[in-house]
Amino acid sequence: MRILLDKLIINYPYFAAVILFIIGALTVLTRSNLFKKLIGINIMESAIFLMFIAAGNIRGGAVPILDEANPRAPYINPVPSALMLTGIVVSISVTAFALALIIRLYQSYGTTDARRIAEMKREVT
Amino acid sequence: MTATIKANLPVFVVIAPLFVAFVLPTFARRIRLVESLVIAVGVLGLLGTGYLASLILIEKGIPIIYSMGGWSAPWGIELRVDSLGAFFLLVVAGVSLPVALFGVDNLTHEVGGSAQTTRFYVLYLLLSGALAGMAVTSDLFNVFVLVEVATLSCCGLVSARNHPRAAEAAFNYLILATLGSALILGGIGFLYIITGHLNMGLASQELGRVWRDYPHVVWMAASFLLVGFGVKAALFPLHVWLPDAHSTAPSPASAILSGLGVKGYMICFTKVLYNVFGTTLMREFAMHRILVLLGMIAIIAGSILALAQDELKRRLAFSTVAQVGYVFLGLGFANASGLTGTLFHMASHAVIKSGLFLAVGAIITTTGKHRISEMAGIGKKMPITMAVFTIGSLGLAGIPLFSGFIGKWYLLSGSLEAGGSLAAVVIIAGSVLCAAYLFPMIRIAYFEPAPVEDWQDPGVPQRIALVLLAAGVVILGVLPGPFLELAKGAALELLGSM
Amino acid sequence: MRDFVLKRVAALLLPFIQMYGLYVIFHGHVSPGGSFAGGIVVGLAFIAFATIYGLERGRAKVPEKATTLVESYGTLWYGLMGMIGIFKGAPFLANKLAGIDLGELGALSSGGLISLIGLGVGIRVASTMVALFFTMMEDES
Numbered sequence: 098m099r100i101l102l103d104k105l106i107i108n109y110p111y112f113a114a115v116i117l118f119i120i121g122a123l124t125v126l127t128r129s130n131l132f133k134k135l136i137g138i139n140i141m142e143s144a145i146f147l148m149f150i151a152a153g154n155i156r157g158g159a160v161p162i163l164d165e166a167n168p169r170a171p172y173i174n175p176v177p178s179a180l181m182l183t184g185i186v187v188s189i190s191v192t193a194f195a196l197a198l199i200i201r202l203y204q205s206y207g208t209t210d211a212r213r214i215a216e217m218k219r220e221v222t
Numbered sequence: 223m224t225a226t227i228k229a230n231l232p233v234f235v236v237i238a239p240l241f242v243a244f245v246l247p248t249f250a251r252r253i254r255l256v257e258s259l260v261i262a263v264g265v266l267g268l269l270g271t272g273y274l275a276s277l278i279l280i281e282k283g284i285p286i287i288y289s290m291g292g293w294s295a296p297w298g299i300e301l302r303v304d305s306l307g308a309f310f311l312l313v314v315a316g317v318s319l320p321v322a323l324f325g326v327d328n329l330t331h332e333v334g335g336s337a338q339t340t341r342f343y344v345l346y347l348l349l350s351g352a353l354a355g356m357a358v359t360s361d362l363f364n365v366f367v368l369v370e371v372a373t374l375s376c377c378g379l380v381s382a383r384n385h386p387r388a389a390e391a392a393f394n395y396l397i398l399a400t401l402g403s404a405l406i407l408g409g410i411g412f413l414y415i416i417t418g419h420l421n422m423g424l425a426s427q428e429l430g431r432v433w434r435d436y437p438h439v440v441w442m443a444a445s446f447l448l449v450g451f452g453v454k455a456a457l458f459p460l461h462v463w464l465p466d467a468h469s470t471a472p473s474p475a476s477a478i479l480s481g482l483g484v485k486g487y488m489i490c491f492t493k494v495l496y497n498v499f500g501t502t503l504m505r506e507f508a509m510h511r512i513l514v515l516l517g518m519i520a521i522i523a524g525s526i527l528a529l530a531q532d533e534l535k536r537r538l539a540f541s542t543v544a545q546v547g548y549v550f551l552g553l554g555f556a557n558a559s560g561l562t563g564t565l566f567h568m569a570s571h572a573v574i575k576s577g578l579f580l581a582v583g584a585i586i587t588t589t590g591k592h593r594i595s596e597m598a599g600i601g602k603k604m605p606i607t608m609a610v611f612t613i614g615s616l617g618l619a620g621i622p623l624f625s626g627f628i629g630k631w632y633l634l635s636g637s638l639e640a641g642g643s644l645a646a647v648v649i650i651a652g653s654v655l656c657a658a659y660l661f662p663m664i665r666i667a668y669f670e671p672a673p674v675e676d677w678q679d680p681g682v683p684q685r686i687a688l689v690l691l692a693a694g695v696v697i698l699g700v701l702p703g704p705f706l707e708l709a710k711g712a713a714l715e716l717l718g719s720m
Numbered sequence: 721m722r723d724f725v726l727k728r729v730a731a732l733l734l735p736f737i738q739m740y741g742l743y744v745i746f747h748g749h750v751s752p753g754g755s756f757a758g759g760i761v762v763g764l765a766f767i768a769f770a771t772i773y774g775l776e777r778g779r780a781k782v783p784e785k786a787t788t789l790v791e792s793y794g795t796l797w798y799g800l801m802g803m804i805g806i807f808k809g810a811p812f813l814a815n816k817l818a819g820i821d822l823g824e825l826g827a828l829s830s831g832g833l834i835s836l837i838g839l840g841v842g843i844r845v846a847s848t849m850v851a852l853f854f855t856m857m858e859d860e861s
Contacts, residue, residue: 118408125401134397141404145411152415162751163825177414180363184407186756187370191400193852194374198381198393200856205386214390226806233812237799244795247788291805291813 110151117144129212131199135192142188146181153177228273232288232301235270235311236355239263243347250340257326260343264319267354271311278308278711279704285715288358295361295421302360305711306565310357310489312708313569316694317481317576318350324580324687325474328680332472332587333382342382342475349375349478353486362410362420362498365490369406369454373399376483379475380467391466398463402453409446412439413498422497433503444499444509451491455484457550458520461543465531468539473583476535480542481576485568488549492564496716501556513554514640518648520547525655532593534582537659538575541618544652545571551645552633560636561713562706567629569705570698574617574626577691581611584680584688594663599672601664606679608667610692615660617695620653625698628706723772730772737765745842749831755838759845766850775857787851794844801837 105112117140124137153174159167161175199209206214227234242263249255277286285304294300303311322343330339352372359365377399381392414420416436417428433440449460456464464484468476495504504510524544531537545567552564584607585600586592601608617624630649637645679685698705741761748754770778805814816822820832828835 118404121404122401125397131393138397138400138404141401142407145404145407148408149411149414152411160752176420182754182756183363183367187367187403190374191370191396193856194377195393195396196856198389198396201381201389202386202393205389218387218390226809230806230812237802237812241796241799245792248792289811291815292811292817 110147110154114144114148114151117141117147129210131195131202131209131211134211135195135199138195139188139192142184146184149177149181149184230288231270231274232286232303232358233290235267235274235315236301236351236358238266239347239351239354243344243351246340246344246347250337253330253336253339256340256343260322260347261319261326263347263350264315264322267350268315268319271308271315271354274303275308275312275704275708278303278305279707282711296419296424299359299361299364300421301358303358305708305715306489306493307358309565309569309705309708309712310485311354312705313485313572314350314353314357314482317572317691318346318353318478320687320690320694321474321477321481321576321580322346323683323690324477324583326683328587328684329472329474334384338382338384342379342472345375345378345382346474346478349379349483353482356486356490360422360493360497362413362422362425362494365494366403366407366410369487369490370403372483372486373403373454376467376479379479380471382475383470383472385470387466388470391463391470395463395467398453398460402450402460405446405450405453407450409443409450409494412443412446415439416443422493426498426500429498429503430500433506437507440499440503441507444507447491447494448509448512451487451494452516454487455491455549456543456546457516458523458543458547461520461524461546464543465536465539468542468579469533469535473579473586476539476583477576477579480539480579481572484542484546485572488546488568492553492716495553501717504556510554510556513550514642514645515554517547517549517551517554518645520544520550521648521652522547522655525652525659528659529655532595534592534594534597534663535579535586537594538578538582541656541659542571542575544656545575545618548630548633548649548652551649552636555633555636555640555642555645556717557636557639558710558713558717559632559639561716562709563629563632563634563636565709565712566632566702566706567626569709570617570625570629570695573691573694573698574614577610577688577695578614578618580684580688580691581607581614584684585611588677588680589675594666597663598666598670599668600677601668602672603675603677604679606685607688608664610688611667612664613692613695615657615664617699618660619657623696623699625695625702627699628702726772730768734765734769737768738762741765741842741846745838746835747828748838749834750826750828755841756845758838759842760849762842763846763849763853766846767853770853770857775854779854782847782850782854784851784854787847787854790843790847791851794840794847797840798837798844801833801840804833 121137121141121144124140125134128134128137153176155171155173158173159170161172164170202214203209206217208214242259246256285302288301290299329342330336333339333342349372352368355368359368377392377396380395381388413425416432416439417425419425419428453460468480471479521544524540524547528537528540528544531540548567549564552560585604588604591597617626620626620630630653634646634649637649741758744753744761745755745758766782769781802813805812805818808818810817815832822832823829
C-alpha cells in the first residue's frame with residue numbers, strides 16, 4: 098500500500114492525465130450537445146499533451162537553452178514539448194473546423210443537440 | 223539537374239501535392255488552370271513513384287533513405303522508401319490520378335461553384351500528399367501528423383457538398399476520428415516514454431531490450447494504437463461513422479475516401495505493428511489472435527450489413543467495412559503469404575472500390591436515382607459505366623483473372639499456413655456474400671426492362687477515368703508481376719525486422 | 721461612447737502587441753516561443769481590433785483577398801526556403817549543409833534559414849487565425 102501510494106505521488110502528472118482523459122472521453126461519448134462533445138475532445142487531447150510533457154520533464158531541470166556559465170546542468174527534454182506544440186496546432190485546426198460545422202448544422206437544423214438533429218432527420222425520411 | 227531531381231524524389235512525391243494544394247486558392251477563378259494543375263501533379267506523381275518503384279525492384283529491395291535537412295536519425299526525420307513504401311506510393315498515385323480526372327467538368331456541378339471546387343481540390347491534394355507521406359515516413363510522430371492531415375482533409379471532403387446531412391456526417395466523423403487520433407497519439411506517447419525514440423527502427427531495437435520491464439505499458443500502447451487506427455480505418459465495431467460519411471460525400475470524394483483514405487491508416491498501422499513491435503512481441507502479447515478475430519467478425523458483419531442496404535452508395539460503403547476486415551485478418555496471420563495477400567488486397571480494393579464509387583457516381587448524376595431497385599435497365603443505357611461496375615464487382619468477389627482473386631488466394635494460403643481453417647472458411651464466405659450483395663445490381667441493370675428516359679454515359683474525361691480503373695483491375699488480375707513482386711518484398715521486409 | 725476606454729486602450733496597446741508577436745517570431749531559435757506562438761499573437765491583435773472596433777472596420781484592415789494570398793504564399797515561401805538546400809546539392813530544408821553562414825552562437829543571426837522559414841510560418845499562422853475568425857463571424861450574421 099505504502100509503495101503504491103509512493104508511486105502515485107511520484108507519478109502524479111500521469112494520473113492527472115488519465116483522469117482528464119477519462120473525463121474527456123466520457124464527455125464526448127455521453128453528451129449530446131455538440132459544443133460539449135467538442136469540449137470533451139479538447140480535454141482529452143490536453144490529457145495526452147500533459148502526459149507527453151510530463152514524460153519530458155526532469156525535476157529541477159533547466160530550460161533547454163545553452164547556459165554558458167553552467168553548460169553541464171541537467172535540462173528538461175525539449176522534444177516532447179516541441180511535439181506537443183504540433184499537437185496543439187492540430188487540435189486548434191480540429192476545433193476550428195468542428196466549430197464551422199456546428200455553425201452550419203445550427204443554420205440548417207436550428208439546434209446544437211445531436212439527439213434533436215437525429216430525430217429531425219428521422220422525421221424527414 | 224535530373225540527378226538532383228532523382229536524388230530528391232522521395233521528398234518531392236510528398237511535398238509537391240502539399241505545396242500545390244496551398245497555392246491553388248489563389249487561382250480559384252480560373253477553374254481550368256486548377257484542374258490542369260491537379261492533373262499535372264497526378265501525372266508527375268505517377269512518373270516519380272513509378273521510377274522509385276522500379277529502382278526498388280531492380281535493386282532487390284534495398285531501401286532508399288532520405289534524411290530531411292541532412293540530419294540523420296535519431297536527430298532528424300527520416301523518409302524511407304522500401305518495398306512497402308514504393309508499393310503504397312504506386313497505389314496512391316495510380317488511384318488518385320483517375321479520380322482527379324473524373325472530377326474534370328463534373329465536380330462544379332456536384333459541389334456547386336468554382337470556389338467550392340477549388341476548395342475540394344485543395345483538400346484532395348492535401349489528402350494525396352498525406353497518403354504519400356504515410357507511405358514513406360519512418361518516424362512515429364510524423365505518422366501522427368500525417369494521420370491528422372489526412373483526417374482533416376477527409377472531413378473536409380465529406381462536407382464538400384452544401385447539404386445538412388453532409389455537415390452532420392462530417393461532424394460525426396470528425397469527433398470519432400479525433401477520438402482515434404488522441405488514442406494514436408497516446409499510444410505513440412507510451413512508446414516514446416519507454417524507448418526514448420521516435421524513429422521506428424531505433425524504437426523497435428530499444429523496445430526489444432526493455433519490453434520485459436514494462437509489459438503493461440506495451441499492452442497499453444498496443445491497445446491504444448489498435449483502437450485508434452481501428453476507428454480511423456473503420457474496423458467493424460468502430461465503423462459507425464463510415465457509411466454516412468462515404469455515402470454523403472461527392473462521388474470522387476467517396477472514391478478516394480473508400481479507396482485510399484482508409485488504406486493510409488492501415489499502412490501506418492502495419493508499419494507500427496511490424497516495424498516497431500515486431501513479430502516476437504506480437505506473439506508474446508497475442509496481438510495476432512486479436513487481429514484475426516476482429517478481421518473475421520468485420521468480414522461477416524460488414525457483408526451482412528451491406529446486404530441489408532438498398533441505397534447503392536451505402537451498400538458500397540458497408541462493403542468497405544467488410545474489405546477492411548480482410549486486411550486486418552491478413553495482418554494477424556504474420557506470415558509471408560498472409561502479408562503479401564493483405565498488401566495486394568489493399569491495392570486491388572483501392573482500385574476496385576474507387577472504380578465502383580465513380581461508376582455509381584456517374585449513374586447517380588445522370589439518373590438522379592439512389593436505390594438499387596430503381597436502376598432497372600441501366601446497363602443498356604450506360605454501357606461503359608455499367609461494364610466498369612461489372613468488372614469491379616467481379617474483381618471484388620474474387621473471380622479468377624480479376625485483381626481481387628490474387629489477394630484472396632494469398633490470404634487463403636496464409637490462413638492455412640497459420641493453421642486457421644476457420645479463417646479460411648470466413649474468407650470464402652466473405653467472397654460469396656460479396657457476390658450476393660453486388661451481383662443483384664448487375665442483374666437488375668442488364669436483365670430488366672429499361673425505362674424510356676434518355677440516359678447516357680458521362681463525358682469523355684469521366685469515361686477515360688472509369689476505363690483506366692477497370693483496366694487496372696484486369697491488369698492487376700492477369701499480369702500482377704511487378705506489383706506482386708513488390709508486395710512479396712514488402713512482406714519479407716516486414717517480417718525480417720523483428 | 722460606452723467603449724471609449726476600450727477603444728483608446730486598444731489603440732495604444734495593439735501596435736505593441738503586434739511588435740511583440742514579430743519579436744517572438746524572429747527570436748524563435750534563440751529563446752522560448754517561435755513562429756507559431758508569435759503568429760498567433762500577431763493574428764490575435766487583428767482579431768482584437770475587429771472585436772473592439774467592429775467587424776467591418778476589421779475587415780477593411782485585412783481584406784479576404786489578403787488573407788488568401790498570405791496563406792498561400794506563406795506556405796510557398798516555406799517550400800522555397802526548403803528548396804535552397806536542394807539547389808545547393810544538399811537535402812530538402814538543409815541549413816548549414818546548404819552553405820548558409822550560421823554566425824555566432826546565441827546571436828539573432830545564428831539561425832540561418834530558420835528565421836526566414838519562421839517568418840513564412842508566422843505570417844501564415846496569423847492570417848489563418850484572422851481568416852478563421854472572420855469566416856465564423858460572417859457565417860453567423
